[in-house]
Amino acid sequence: MRPFLPLLLAVLLTGAARAQQPAAPGIALLVQQLAQAPDPLPELPLKEARRTLPQARQRYQRGLPTGISFYLTARVLNEAATPEPVVVAVDTWQGSHISGRIMRLGPNGLPTPNAPVHLDEAAVLDWIVLRPNGTEEGNFLGKFLDLEERLAALQD
Template identity: 40%
Template sequence: MKTPFRRALLVAIVAGVGRGGLLLAQGTTPVVLTDATTPAGLRPALSRNETALADPMREALRTLPQAKKRFLAGLPTGDQFLLSVRVLATDTSFRQASARVLGWHGNTVQALLLPDAASSTAPVEPVPVSFPETAVVDWTLLRANGREEGNYVGRYIDTSRQLENMPFR
């Protein structure tokens, strides 16, 4: 798995350099947010988000080492291991994004950052990214039959939205 990811990353970088800068075909290289990469102006919003999602994030991060071991042992054909990370959207905002894990080397994850289906009308290709394990917000093991494990933060957000949309009596 190391070779295909590195090859895809190299092709993406070379394609961007050929355009006169480190740009990918779909725009700039996404920045996965960590303590080191978060701009100072974005830290208050990130902190508020972490406070609001503290319990489901705590459970996701508590169970991540077990999920990582299962991934490294090998997943059955058709299963996918997804990680949720925060990606810089603008200078003052971020979005949560899913990344399909290709490999895990120590504490560094190699993945394909999946496009945000809601914000795009045209098909967009996944972008190869590499980020430290500390950037992970949530994890999901998506089985070939559609069943999922994990997704603590995602289910919490979905439940919160459903409760917000319930009519008062």
């Protein structure tokens, strides 16, 4: 049993270090956008996110390279039992069950993982693969909301 102890320790320490990594500025923007998002959310980007979700799930479950983070946008019930779209830092995804941490903006304006959440894949709205250099894949909803904000700013 002792040969497994270093491996177990390495896995635990890697997970703790990953949990403490700060999220990129793009995640902060998405958290803000979702807090102000229209209800209902725009259907077109959600349709594309749902279409590409199976491939994103497969990539996550095969294992992502070191430094790459995986987030989901999902609809969960808040403290008032009202559905709310949130950003979730994914910890595990087994079958259709997902465990992660809801990202909230801290007092410094940076997104930090807060409350743990367990949800079913049916609650997923969108997905984001985030690289250390800030580039991303997915985030169809965030990109759509960003484009709407930019177009509205041009009209002002």
